[in-house]
Amino acid sequence: MSTNTDETGWPGKVFTVFKDRLMLLGELRHAGPLAVIGLLVLQLVISFVPALTAMTIERLVDLLLDNEPTTVALALLGSVILVGRLAQIWSTPTSYLIAQRIDAARRVGLTELAMSSPQIGMLEQSRTRELLRIARADPEFWAERTPGTGATAQLGLMTRWVGVVVAALVLTDFAWWLAPLVILPALVSRSIWRRQFMEHIEIERAGVRAGLEADDWRRLAVEWTDGKESRTFGLHNWAVDRWQDRLLVMLSPKWRAGVRSALDQWQIAVVIGPPLIAAFGLIVWQAGEPGGSVAAAAAVLGAGWAILNLLGFADALEIEGAIPGCRAYAELRTTLATSENTSISVAQPLEHGELRPAPLVQFEQVSFSYSDTGPAVLDGLDLEIAPGELLAIVGLNGAGKSTLIKLLGGLYVPSGGRITVDGHDLTHIDPRQWRSRISIVFQDFVRYHLSLLDNVALGYAAVPVDRERVERAAAESGLDRVITRLPQKWDTPLSRTRAGGVDLSGGQWQKVVLTRAMYAFQSGARLLVLDEPTAHLDVKSEFEVFHQLAQYKRRAGVVLISHRLSTVRLADRIVLLDGGRIVESGTHDELMTCDGKYAKLFATQAERFNQGYDDRFDEGEGDAL
Numbered sequence: 001m002s003t004n005t006d007e008t009g010w011p012g013k014v015f016t017v018f019k020d021r022l023m024l025l026g027e028l029r030h031a032g033p034l035a036v037i038g039l040l041v042l043q044l045v046i047s048f049v050p051a052l053t054a055m056t057i058e059r060l061v062d063l064l065l066d067n068e069p070t071t072v073a074l075a076l077l078g079s080v081i082l083v084g085r086l087a088q089i090w091s092t093p094t095s096y097l098i099a100q101r102i103d104a105a106r107r108v109g110l111t112e113l114a115m116s117s118p119q120i121g122m123l124e125q126s127r128t129r130e131l132l133r134i135a136r137a138d139p140e141f142w143a144e145r146t147p148g149t150g151a152t153a154q155l156g157l158m159t160r161w162v163g164v165v166v167a168a169l170v171l172t173d174f175a176w177w178l179a180p181l182v183i184l185p186a187l188v189s190r191s192i193w194r195r196q197f198m199e200h201i202e203i204e205r206a207g208v209r210a211g212l213e214a215d216d217w218r219r220l221a222v223e224w225t226d227g228k229e230s231r232t233f234g235l236h237n238w239a240v241d242r243w244q245d246r247l248l249v250m251l252s253p254k255w256r257a258g259v260r261s262a263l264d265q266w267q268i269a270v271v272i273g274p275p276l277i278a279a280f281g282l283i284v285w286q287a288g289e290p291g292g293s294v295a296a297a298a299a300v301l302g303a304g305w306a307i308l309n310l311l312g313f314a315d316a317l318e319i320e321g322a323i324p325g326c327r328a329y330a331e332l333r334t335t336l337a338t339s340e341n342t343s344i345s346v347a348q349p350l351e352h353g354e355l356r357p358a359p360l361v362q363f364e365q366v367s368f369s370y371s372d373t374g375p376a377v378l379d380g381l382d383l384e385i386a387p388g389e390l391l392a393i394v395g396l397n398g399a400g401k402s403t404l405i406k407l408l409g410g411l412y413v414p415s416g417g418r419i420t421v422d423g424h425d426l427t428h429i430d431p432r433q434w435r436s437r438i439s440i441v442f443q444d445f446v447r448y449h450l451s452l453l454d455n456v457a458l459g460y461a462a463v464p465v466d467r468e469r470v471e472r473a474a475a476e477s478g479l480d481r482v483i484t485r486l487p488q489k490w491d492t493p494l495s496r497t498r499a500g501g502v503d504l505s506g507g508q509w510q511k512v513v514l515t516r517a518m519y520a521f522q523s524g525a526r527l528l529v530l531d532e533p534t535a536h537l538d539v540k541s542e543f544e545v546f547h548q549l550a551q552y553k554r555r556a557g558v559v560l561i562s563h564r565l566s567t568v569r570l571a572d573r574i575v576l577l578d579g580g581r582i583v584e585s586g587t588h589d590e591l592m593t594c595d596g597k598y599a600k601l602f603a604t605q606a607e608r609f610n611q612g613y614d615d616r617f618d619e620g621e622g623d624a625l
């Protein structure tokens with residue numbers, strides 16, 4: 001993969017290099033002006049030291065040869081070395097501070113960028129995942145550098161060029177041809193090394209996908225949560241083999257490139273060796289000739305050596321290694337900001353406060369597919385969710401029920417048609433306002449490794465935690481009976497990997513997320529959407545939950561997705577989703593009287609239940625449809 005470049009011919013390449021370097025320098029804005037100015041001054045001092053040292057040595061040697069007092073010259077030399085050393089000492093922590101500030105800003109920026117997208121479609125794309133991986137300021141491989149180290153290196157490179165110019169003046173004073181004879185081989189060898197390093201970076205980029213896959217297998221093999229299944233299934237060797245395979249795909253090109261680079265170092269030796277031997281040999285020879293100056297020769301050797309050091313490779317590694325991350329970040333800023341967010345830039349104010357009414361939601365000819373080329377999951381769907389209604393959505397596996405509620409939550413934008421809330425197009429409503437009115441329990445809800453209290457309160461994170469509401473919600477969901485058995489009650493971490501933490505059963509977790517939704521209702525949400533909320537609950541708990549949800553009617557709309565038709569039969573209205581549309585709608589009795597697809601499914605489930613099986617229907621029972 002490649003991050004955006006403008007490399008079209010030489011002008012394009014130069015423009016890209018210029019743009020990249022400016023981008024790196026732009027990162028310095030996160031470090032604060034004082035620190036940046038301080039580092040600039042320190043690095044300028046460091047850059048001047050080699051030339052000043054060379055000139056002072058020349059003066060010292062002259063004085064020694066003329067048998068004149070050398071105290072002042074020695075003091076001057078000592079001062080130059082001391083100031084250079086002090087600047088070096090201070091510049092290290094200053095660079096570190098600046099780099100840390102920039103990297104911290106990148107980490108925060110990246111997190112905010114990922115979170116700022118109200119939809120999740122872009123975040124699910126593999127390209128976005130790869131960009132997020134490249135842009136983070138946490139290097140994993142040797143060719144990767146953070147924006148902080150790249151920006152400080154770029155600043156250092158600019159100040160070192162000032163040092164190169166001053167040292168070149170010392171050489172030119174001796175002989176005009178000396179400066180180009182030293183500088184040109186240094187630049188050519190720097191560019192050879194840069195080319196070799198760029199090859200490593202390209203390989204690094206190409207290996208990102210394999211790296212992400214390797215990470216998936218590593219987690220499967222070593223992490224506790226996945227480790228449960230990997231042990232019972234005997235997956236260990238299987239996962240480790242695949243992990244190694246992906247690592248090899250990622251690392252083999254790097255190893256080969258490493259060996260190639262090591263062997264190619266002779267190019268640098270050839271470019272740099274002969275001109276330098278010739279230049280330094282001439283200087284030494286001239287110094288021994290009549291009229292030659294040993295002092296000048298000493299100064300020139302010092303300045304020449306300084307130029308080679310100033311034009312070294314280290315900063316190229318820091319700079320080139322940081323650029324892919326900066327480009328990836330810039331690309332993410334463009335794609336995440338423009339792809340889906342633009343459609344919701346017009347905020348439509350909705351009512352606030354405890355007493356706001358339940359919303360009227362209408363799906364008008366809504367179509368949706370997860371990708372441009374993928375099949376339509378919803379296809380011209382019409383559905384109304386009336387205020388205060390208890391609506392059940394049923395359908396076979398893969399019918400699109402969860403997709404429908406993700407659209408309702410604004411996580412995806414319909415490919416066709418529209419969803420309205422109280423007559424306003426959902427894409428024109430500020431997502432934060434809409435999400436303060438709706439609470440969704442997803443089928444694949446997240447089990448946060450946080451305390452029980454946090455696990456419930458994050459269901460309505462926009463307001464400070466209200467303990468009374470939390471406890472009321474727990475009493476309504478039946479979670480209060482679970483809490484009495486927890487060692488630290490509400491403060492118990494819900495993960496055995498945390499100190500004093502516990503693991504909850506599937507049904508207990510379901511009560512936690514139901515409490516989350518009920519707490520959101522207590523706090524102001526007026527549409528509860530529950531995707532398979534009782535799948536793990538025993539029959540008694542399920543009845544209690546359903547009874548409780550029925551109590552919310554009129555004050556809030558409730559949308560319930562369930563495969564258990566015995567649960568949903570008490571809903572105000574049941575809709576059957578099939579082929580991307582609502583194909584039946586009515587109360588349980590009305591649908592049974594119609595004797596359509598719902599009635600057939602219900603009969604099948606009832607029969608299975610009478611035979612002692614679970615009362616759900618699965619894809620295999622699609623014949624009924």
Ligand SMILES: Nc1ncnc2c1ncn2[C@@H]1O[C@H](COP(=O)(O)OP(=O)(O)OP(=O)(O)O)[C@@H](O)[C@H]1O
Pocket residue numbers: 124370377395396397398399400401402403404443
């Ligand atoms: N993130 C996604 N990317 C691509 N396709 C998806 C994604 N999520 C779901 N799908 C596809 O969309 C279709 C509908 O899935 P959805 O989860 O909405 O069905 P469902 O009715 O909730 O199924 P179930 O009853 O099994 O929970 C399926 O074919 C599924 O493969």
